[in-house]
Amino acid sequence: MATPRTHPKVRPYVLTGGRTVTRHRLLVHTLVTVPYYDPGLAAAMLPEARTLYEQARDGCSVAELSALSGLSLGVTRVIVSDLAAAQRVRVHAETYGSPFDRRLLERVRDGLRALA
Amino acid sequence: MPHILIVGAGQSGLQLGLNLLAAGMDVTIMSARTPEEIRGGSPTSTQCMFQPALQIERDLGLNFWEEQCPKLTAQRYNLGLPPDGYPDARQTTGEAAPPWLRTEVTPFTRAIRFTGPWEHYTQSVDQRIKMSSWLAEFENRGGTVIYQGVMTSDLDSLTALGRYDLTIVAAGKGELVGLFDRDASRSPYDRPQRALSCIYTRGMTFDPEYQDWAVSFANIAGVGEFFNMPGLTVDGDGMQPCNILLFAGFPEGPLGFHAWRERLSPTEHLDRIVRAMREYVPWEADLAGDIEITDPRPSLIGGYTPTVRHPIGHLPSGGLVLGMGDVVVANDPITGQGANNAAHSAHIYARHIIDNADGRYDEAWMQATFDDYWNYAKHPTVFTNAMLGQEPPEHVGRILAAAQAGHEAGKPVIAARIAYGYTTPSDLGWMLDPDEANKYLAEVAPEFATPAPANP
Amino acid sequence: MVSAHSPEHSTTTAKIVVAGGFGAGKTTLVSAISEIPPINTEAWMTTAGTLDDPLEPDSDKSTTTVAMDFGRRTLADDLVLYLFGTPGQQRFWPMWDDLCRGASGALVLVDTRHLDRSFAAVNYFENDSTVPFVVGVNMFHGEQTHRLDAVRQALSLHESVPLCAFDARDRAQVAGALVGVVEHSMARTARPAPPRPMAPALR
Numbered sequence: 050m051a052t053p054r055t056h057p058k059v060r061p062y063v064l065t066g067g068r069t070v071t072r073h074r075l076l077v078h079t080l081v082t083v084p085y086y087d088p089g090l091a092a093a094m095l096p097e098a099r100t101l102y103e104q105a106r107d108g109c110s111v112a113e114l115s116a117l118s119g120l121s122l123g124v125t126r127v128i129v130s131d132l133a134a135a136q137r138v139r140v141h142a143e144t145y146g147s148p149f150d151r152r153l154l155e156r157v158r159d160g161l162r163a164l165a
Numbered sequence: 166m167p168h169i170l171i172v173g174a175g176q177s178g179l180q181l182g183l184n185l186l187a188a189g190m191d192v193t194i195m196s197a198r199t200p201e202e203i204r205g206g207s208p209t210s211t212q213c214m215f216q217p218a219l220q221i222e223r224d225l226g227l228n229f230w231e232e233q234c235p236k237l238t239a240q241r242y243n244l245g246l247p248p249d250g251y252p253d254a255r256q257t258t259g260e261a262a263p264p265w266l267r268t269e270v271t272p273f274t275r276a277i278r279f280t281g282p283w284e285h286y287t288q289s290v291d292q293r294i295k296m297s298s299w300l301a302e303f304e305n306r307g308g309t310v311i312y313q314g315v316m317t318s319d320l321d322s323l324t325a326l327g328r329y330d331l332t333i334v335a336a337g338k339g340e341l342v343g344l345f346d347r348d349a350s351r352s353p354y355d356r357p358q359r360a361l362s363c364i365y366t367r368g369m370t371f372d373p374e375y376q377d378w379a380v381s382f383a384n385i386a387g388v389g390e391f392f393n394m395p396g397l398t399v400d401g402d403g404m405q406p407c408n409i410l411l412f413a414g415f416p417e418g419p420l421g422f423h424a425w426r427e428r429l430s431p432t433e434h435l436d437r438i439v440r441a442m443r444e445y446v447p448w449e450a451d452l453a454g455d456i457e458i459t460d461p462r463p464s465l466i467g468g469y470t471p472t473v474r475h476p477i478g479h480l481p482s483g484g485l486v487l488g489m490g491d492v493v494v495a496n497d498p499i500t501g502q503g504a505n506n507a508a509h510s511a512h513i514y515a516r517h518i519i520d521n522a523d524g525r526y527d528e529a530w531m532q533a534t535f536d537d538y539w540n541y542a543k544h545p546t547v548f549t550n551a552m553l554g555q556e557p558p559e560h561v562g563r564i565l566a567a568a569q570a571g572h573e574a575g576k577p578v579i580a581a582r583i584a585y586g587y588t589t590p591s592d593l594g595w596m597l598d599p600d601e602a603n604k605y606l607a608e609v610a611p612e613f614a615t616p617a618p619a620n621p
Numbered sequence: 622m623v624s625a626h627s628p629e630h631s632t633t634t635a636k637i638v639v640a641g642g643f644g645a646g647k648t649t650l651v652s653a654i655s656e657i658p659p660i661n662t663e664a665w666m667t668t669a670g671t672l673d674d675p676l677e678p679d680s681d682k683s684t685t686t687v688a689m690d691f692g693r694r695t696l697a698d699d700l701v702l703y704l705f706g707t708p709g710q711q712r713f714w715p716m717w718d719d720l721c722r723g724a725s726g727a728l729v730l731v732d733t734r735h736l737d738r739s740f741a742a743v744n745y746f747e748n749d750s751t752v753p754f755v756v757g758v759n760m761f762h763g764e765q766t767h768r769l770d771a772v773r774q775a776l777s778l779h780e781s782v783p784l785c786a787f788d789a790r791d792r793a794q795v796a797g798a799l800v801g802v803v804e805h806s807m808a809r810t811a812r813p814a815p816p817r818p819m820a821p822a823l824r
Contacts, residue, residue: 074199074312076723077691078636078703097326110634110703112691116660122719123319124326126311127193131328134309144633148725149810157635157725158803160696164654164796197715199722205751312722314715339715 073140075126077112080141081105081133090137098128105129105138166191167522170329172315173336174198175209176292176507177490177514179299181333184225184515186308190522193329197314197336200297204399207462208365209292211409213237213380213394213501215588216285218508229298234397235378235406236286240584243383244277244565245445251386260417261387263424264444265437272447273385277565279572280379281584287380289396291365292504294404317344317480324484331518331526334478335511337491344478345488351546357468358553359389359413359497360422364431364438365398365463368455369408380501384557385445389414390499393449398459407459410438412445413499415555420445425466431458434466471497471550473542476535477528487531489514494542500552501587502545513538544590551597559616560599567606567613578609632699637802638721638752639690640707640745641730642738646759646789647706648690650730653795655692655704707742717745726802727754730789733767736775743776753809755802758786 073079083106091099100118109117115125132138145153167190171178174196182194198206214222222228248271264270304310313319317340324332334341371377381393390413398407414420420441429437435458442450474493478486490507517534524530557565568579586593595605606614639647651659690706705720707713721727727746731739739756746754758772767775769784778784783805787794 074722076312076636077705077720078634078723080632080634080701095327108632110693110701112703112705113660113693116691121319121322123195123311123313123315124322126313127323127326127328130193130309130311141631141634143723144631148635148723149806151807151811153633153635154725154803154807156633156700157696157702158800158807160694160700160702161796161800161803163696164694165793165800197718202718202722206749312719314713314717314719316713316716 073142075111075129075140077122078110079143080108080110081114081129082108082139082141083137084139087137097124098132101125101128102132102137105132167330167518167526168328169193169518170195170323170332172320172332172334172341172486173490173492174203174296174300174310175335175337175490176212176296176504177511178333178335179296179303180222180225180227180508181335181489181511181515181518182303182308183227183299183306184511185518186303186306187225188515188519188522190518191309192303193309193311194300194303195311195313195315196300197312197339199312200300203300204293204297205462206293208363208398208409208465209296210465210504211289211363211392211394211411211498211501212292212295212396212504213287213289214504214508215287215501216283217588218505219285219288221508221512227299227302230290230294230397230404231288233404234288234290235395236288237283237378237380237395238286239280239282239375239377239379240287240580240587241280241372241375241379241381242278242565242568242580242583243275243381243446243448245273245383245385245388245391246276247271247273247386260421260423261419263419263437264440270440270444272443273445275448277569279565279568279577279580280375281568281577281580281582283581283584283588285588287588289394289409291396291398291407293399294397314339315341317341320344320478320486321480321482321484324480324486325482332484332486333489333514334486334492335489337495341478342474342488342492344480344486345474345476345492348473348475351473351543352471353550354471354553356416357422357470357497358416359499360416360420360425360468361411361413361466361498362420362425362434362438363409363411363465364435365396365459366408366410366435366453366456367405367459368453368457369393370452370454372452381449383446383449387415387555388418388445389420391442391446391449392499392501394501400459405459408456410442411498412438412441413497422468429464431461431463434464469495469497471495471546471553473546477531485528485531487514487526487534489538493535494539494546496546496549497553500545500549500590502549502590505588506542506545509541510538513541541591544593548586548590548593548597558599560602561596563606563613563616564596564602567610570613571610632701634701634703636703636705636724637799638705638707638724638727639730640717640727640739640742640754641759642732642735642740642742644735645730645732645739646761647730650728650759650789650795651690651692651704651706653790653792654694654799656695657693659690659692659706661690714745714749717750721750721752724752726806727752728798728802729754729756730759731756731772731776732759732761733772734761736772739776743778747779747782753802753806755783755785755798755805757789757798758784759789760786761788 115122133140169192172195185192378395383391392411394409476488476493595601692704694702729742787798
């Protein structure tokens with residue numbers, strides 16, 4: 050019996066301009082945390098992954114992870130991406146949908162005003 | 166299952182990534198830009214794709230826009246001459262003034278014209294549409310995308326990490342090409358040979374004689390080339406047909422680099438393109454009465470040095486990376502081979518990677534993979550570099566005259582073979598070599614088979 | 622570190638990019654407001670190879686090291702602002718895109734003695750980025766050598782781009798300039814008000 054041939058749909062992406070993937074992008078200021086620290090797992094990791102895993106326990110941005118671990122941004126993103134796929138670290142979504150969300154901008158403005 | 170890292174998300178990188186993903190491999194693509202940024206940015210190419218490259222996309226199920234995109238059924242050739250005949254290029258010294266800096270503008274005349282029909286159509290889908298969608302598609306099909314403008318320092322640590330069995334560099338426009346040594350024996354030029362000025366437009370009408378979609382191009386004596394390529398481009402969140410207009414100017418000619426130095430708004434750029442069309446290709450300007458830009462970023466201005474590079478990059482920590490697409494073979498756009506080369510290189514590399522899935526991707530394998538691609542790419546490379554001369558060789562003049570005679574007689578045999586040669590450059594030997602040309606002309610147009618006696 | 626031991630406790634991070642030519646004061650600005658010593662990536666990527674001579678940007682076969690600065694300021698229990706300085710050389714443009722992605726605004730610093738060094742940054746934000754930007758004149762030693770309108774003219778700056786002057790060493794002044802950046806982003810990205818049931822009367 051012939052297998053029906055599936056024809057891939059035109060991606061709605063181009064029509065909506067919206068993102069179709071829910072995976073979070075690893076921007077330099079994206080927050081990474083460890084939801085449940087597993088020392089046994091850490092001990093079994095390759096050195097670079099282990100360094101990042103330990104570092105992310107405190108919760109910090111991708112750029113800080115890279116700097117504090119002494120790993121390039123590219124390597125940091127590859128490993129964090131792998132760890133996130135295995136649910137060993139959590140990549141935090143942006144709280145607001147856009148960096149220009151009014152509520153976000155107002156909060157940043159007010160915080161900065163307190164310093165001025 | 167091999168783990169493959171591809172740096173670069175253009176025609177070759179994404180096509181390879183999607184191909185390997187379909188073969189069940191673990192593939193990561195590093196892209197300097199997100200789909201939104203690609204789609205909202207400036208065009209990257211004119212990306213005409215001929216039948217063999219389109220068939221590669223069809224076979225991979227990636228021809229998402231085949232029905233919406235204008236189908237170009239022929240290649241129209243024109244030769245434009247100044248009113249007082251063929252200019253002696255040696256008479257011009259220094260930089261000639263572009264039309265908008267002169268008070269006197271005399272339209273060129275069309276000395277030769279013919280149409281070569283294609284058996285299978287050509288299409289040009291704006292890479293802003295294609296790459297943004299393919300990138301999202303790659304991620305949706307389970308590929309890993311990391312948004313990162315990769316620098317050599319990243320590549321060094323990425324290869325040292327041992328995470329990937331093979332790292333491919335498919336980003337031809339950044340600093341990474343510096344990792345690959347220029348192959349002087351295959352690179353006759355050391356600087357850009359054409360100043361490129363391209364704009365995406367809508368509102369061009371059909372040539373009244375044909376009323377269909379076709380590529381139209383012109384050799385303009387003493388100036389360069391002009392191309393009018395219908396395609397599919399962005400339209401806000403949607404898509405629209407367009408005409409992609411490109412002038413390729415001789416560096417010292419009136420449309421050389423000096424003509425495009427100023428920063429222009431898109432409408433100023435279009436205005437200058439139209440003024441140049443009125444002088445150099447007035448038959449095209451006649452179709453451009455209601456022309457306008459397609460989007461806020463419709464322009465692409467620049468130039469490329471045609472370069473062939475050695476395919477293997479050595480990183481300080483000992484890692485090896487394999488170059489692909491225009492990283493290793495970059496041709497001038499005047500023959501429209503770039504996107505086709507990219508598609509063929511990704512196709513050939515994919516086959517080698519899949520065939521070697523149980524082996525090691527070592528230096529010998531890398532060289533053999535590139536060599537296989539070069540067996541294809543040498544043809545468009547030699548063809549394109551030959552076309553970069555500023556005056557056609559004597560035998561090419563006879564080929565053009567013979568093609569026009571055939572066109573007028575309703576038998577466009579030569580025109581069709583030229584058009585076919587663009588799609589399959591390995592067939593072009595007859596046009597590049599004077600003896601081969603004479604042999605072929607003796608068969609199909611004997612009256613053009615020998616050079617006219619030189620004037621005393 | 623950001624307090625996030627409880628994974629469900631959600632901290633919001635925001636980012637402002639600080640651009641400008643070599644020596645315009647990007648590192649000084651980030652130091653003035655950061656609660657951590659600014660991190661300079663040159664210091665942590667040197668294992669990758671040698672640093673390129675910035676005077677030879679096109680030298681072939683180079684392993685380049687990207688230099689960027691960043692700092693951090695906690696603005697509330699659950700809100701952290703990151704400041705990223707862009708690497709000076711233009712060939713690092715992929716890095717610029719990376720740093721600007723998701724930024725809430727940008728501040729282009731200029732040194733009036735070397736206005737030309739900031740042309741590339743102004744061009745980038747005018748033409749290649751959607752991040753709203755403000756231009757800030759760094760008053761070295763508290764002095765301003767050019768009038769602001771002269772600076773605007775020299776940079777061919779569009780009237781819609783705000784221009785301010787401040788001392789990048791002074792925390793309060795830097796905070797004030799960043800308030801200006803955020804306010805400009807608010808103005809630039811303000812959505813039109815939802816349609817009202819009745820057309821407003823002419824005033």
